[in-house]
Amino acid sequence: MGTLSARATTYYVSSSGYDSNVGTSAAQAWRTPARVNAATLQPGDRVLFEGGQTFSGSLRMRSNQGTAAQPIVFRSYGTAGPAVIASGAEVGFYAHNAGGLELRNLTFRGAGIAASQASGVQFYNDSTNAHLQHLRFDSLDISGYQRVGLEVGSWNGTSGYDNVRITNSQFHANGESGLSSYAYFPELGHSDWYVGNCNAYDNPGRQELPNSATGNGIVVSGIDGVIVEHCTAYHNGWLNARGGGPAGIWGWDCNNLTIQYCESHHNEAGGRRDGGGFDLDGGCTNSVLQYNYSHDNDGPGYLLVQFDYARPMHDLVVRYNISKNDARQQDQGGILVYSEPWLGGIVNADIYNNTIILDRPANGSSPSAVYLLSGNISGFTVRNNILQADPGLCLVRTFTTTGVRFEGNDYWSPTGVMKFDWNTAQYSTLSAWRNASAQETLAGGSRATGMSVAPGFVSTGTGAQAFLLDATSPLLGQGLNLLTEFGLSPGPRDFYGLPTPAAAAPGNIGASEARLDISTPLPVELTRFTAAPQGADALLRWATASEKNNDRFEIEASADGRTFRRVGQVPGHGSSTQAHDYQFVDPNIARHGTSQVVYRLRQVDRDGTFHYSPLRAVAAGGTAGLALFPNPTTGAASLVGVQPGAVVTVFDAVGRPVLTTTATAGGTAALVLPRGLAAGVYMVRAGAAAIRLNLE
Known part of the structure; x- marks a missing residue:
């Protein structure tokens, strides 16, 4: 290990350099990506591009191999922000059968969807049954490619990539997807992936590909063990040409996939089906959608689909999510399920404690809160959900009467006039539907469940905060006890980070486990937060009126308002009823490489629960404002x-x-x-x- 470290070399690339230089110092830097491609890099080597400079050409790694302990690293250097790799119509970075690589703090820019015919960053493994280790993609900005922003794939038996981390990156204005993975179908070639704090937006799709779902935000497949969290996907898919279209954040052919703490909104499908927020698709097993916010999408907020020739699809959980005004096109559903009969369809899915809100679309479409578009499902349970829809819209619409149980949900229309479409039989009240279908009953039909009451949301919230339950909500403590009655663990927290009830205590209906003391302040009552220039620095000041179990404030900065990095932290005062003032200085904000820096506070409780402050902006030139x-x-x-x-x-x-x-x-x-x-x-x-x- 020490010998490898001693041999590792750092190479510099600068627009003022020359390819005839040795490249081992900033003064003797190389000039072009072509010179980097000609080098034989060793484990532990680093290739540094001068920040703020643009380099024309592609980077291509074919035989260079790093290791987990000694990766080959490509990144920017200096204080002028990320370097730009402008690859025109070609791929930005291509690695064939290579592992142990890291790409950090770089921008890859293609010539645009119409001019480029490649992906931005592409890793491809077709070695025989080879599991390549250790890929790191951090703080990348990839745009302007016809295919995919970041594409990681394999196609030879069980070959794939293990131990992959994709963080703090943006994928936008790419044709087919922002981020995508695949493996030799139906093998799970990859394992142990993490995707966090990434944003996929303005990826339009490709009209010339009618047989492919294009315009996805983030899509993962062929992976055993993957977490996608704290990501956003929005305004994707409007040029999709396939009948079954894209989604904001989704996975297929994965085992142990968790998508959580994400937001997906304003995604489209080119006037066709899908174009929704989140999706567990064909061949997903032991997978979870939780703590996500979906809104204003053409398609479903949460979609479960099984297709022919996929691996078996079973054991899925959809819990503590919110959908607001999804399914704006094509009569889709806030939650939508469709399954082919392949391998028994979808088996075992628990859908509980979600909040689904549907206003009537202005375009005349008729979405449903829950829409079971087919049979071929078994072991489905739909419990403790809030299903609210405008008059005339279905709260429940199904094409099956078997394989599913609705129990303990709240069904509500603002006028009290409700609609249930139970395999073409229609009912206008919960009791009529219950009596005809035996749904919303337990103990062999002798115990009625379910409610038809206004949920009682807080009156002052905006966005997802609008669906917290008020102190007077009739849904507080009215949920079925999932653990004691069905042996189903509800998990540790709700959508808002509040703990789920103790084993013997009844929970709420919907995504909020707020209790009767909901009117009390949040653990930390933030009364002021400002950010202002102080010479070349930024001075952040904030104040609290009271604190409860407040461990610390983490100060996060962003050059683009989307991807945030921690730049410092200030300890809190634990529990206090007194007012406290805080401040933090972020030095030399020009180092962030942008003309304006955006700040937020991440307030962390002693149990790990956290909340974000509003955003504040400071210009590097010395002003604060928009x-x-x-x-x-x-x-x-x-x-x-x-x-x-x-x-x-x-x-x-x-x-x-x-x-x-x-x-x-x-x-x-x-x-x-x-x-x-x-x-x-x-x-x-x-x-x-x-x-x-x-x-x-």
Whole structure:
């Protein structure tokens, strides 16, 4: 090990260098990716690209192998931000049968979906039954490729990649997917993957591929053991041409897949089916969707599908998720299930403590809160969920009367007029449906379950916070006890991080386990949070009115408003009823490599529970105010630093409003621009402040 470390070499690549140099210092740097490709790299070697510079060409690794202990690392150096690999129509980074590699803090930029014919970063393993170890992808920005932003695949028996970590990265404006994996079907060639804090957006799909679901955000397959968490996917899929289309974040042909703490919204399917938020698809086993927020998607919030020739699909859990106004197109469902009869269909799925809210779409589509689109399912249970839909929309719609049990759910329409479509037989009340179907009963039909009451959500929340249960909610303590009655563990927490009830205690219905003391403040009552320039630094100040079990504040910074990194932390005061003031200085914010830095606080309790503060922005030039990310954009952006509740309007070049929205209580506004707008400069105005938005 010591010998390998001693032999490891660091190579530098700079726009001011020459390929005839030795490359082993910044003063003797190489100049081009082609020179890097010609080198024979050894385990432990590092290739550093000068930050803030653009390098034309592709990086290609064919025979270079690192190890887990001595990986070959490619990353940027200096304080000017990430280096850009501009690969034009070619792949940005290609590795064939190579492991032990790390890519960090780099931008890969293709020539655009129409001009590029490749993926951005592509790893491919076709060695015979080879399990290559240790891939790390961190702080990457990959855009402008016709195929996939980051693609990791294998195609030779059981070959694959083990111990893979993909973190803090962005995948946008790519044709087929932001992030994708595959293995030799139906083998699980890969194992032990983690995908965290990644964002996939503005990946439109490809109209010329009618036989492929294109326009996905994040899709994983062929993996045994994978976690996807703290990721977002939005505004993907509008050019998809396949009848069964894409989804924001999903997996197929995986075992032990967990998708959690993610948000997926405003995804589309090109006028076709799907285009939803989250999906466990063909061949998934022992897999979980939990603590996710899906909203405003064309397709289902949560989809379960089995298709012909997939591996068996069984033992799935969908719990403590929220869906708000999904299924905007094609009469789909907040939760939708479809199964071919292949290998017995989908076997054993527990769907519990989710909150599904459906307003009627303006386009005339008729979604359902829960939609079982086929039979071929068995061992399905739907328990303790809130199912709320506007009048005329189905709360439950099925094409089967067997293989599923609905128990302990709350069914509600704001007018009290409800609709159940039970394999074409229709009912307008819970009791009528219960009597005809024997659903919502236990003990052989002698015990009625289920409720038809207004859930009683808090009146002041926005976004997912709007679905916390109020102190007067009739659903508090009304859930079936999953553990004692069915031997089903509900897991440790609800959507909001609140603990699930003790074994003997009844829980709530829906995704919120808030108790009768919900009106009490959060563990830390944050009364002020500001960020302002202080010379070349940023000064962050905040104050609390009270604290309970407050361990610390972690200060996180972002160059793009989406991918955050911890830059420091300040200890809390534990439990206190007194006011406390805090401050933190982030030095030399120009080191973040952007003209404006976005900050947030991650307040962490002593039990590990955490909450985020609103966002604040500071310009490297010495001002604080509005920040817009991403900018330029191809259709969607987030505005931060807005006065809560302020009206935000986007104007075109001649002053005509094209979009109006309202900032959240956290001071942010989601700007999803109408499709069809011409590329150019638009003005975003919030009160007296304004900022330019560049639409590509």
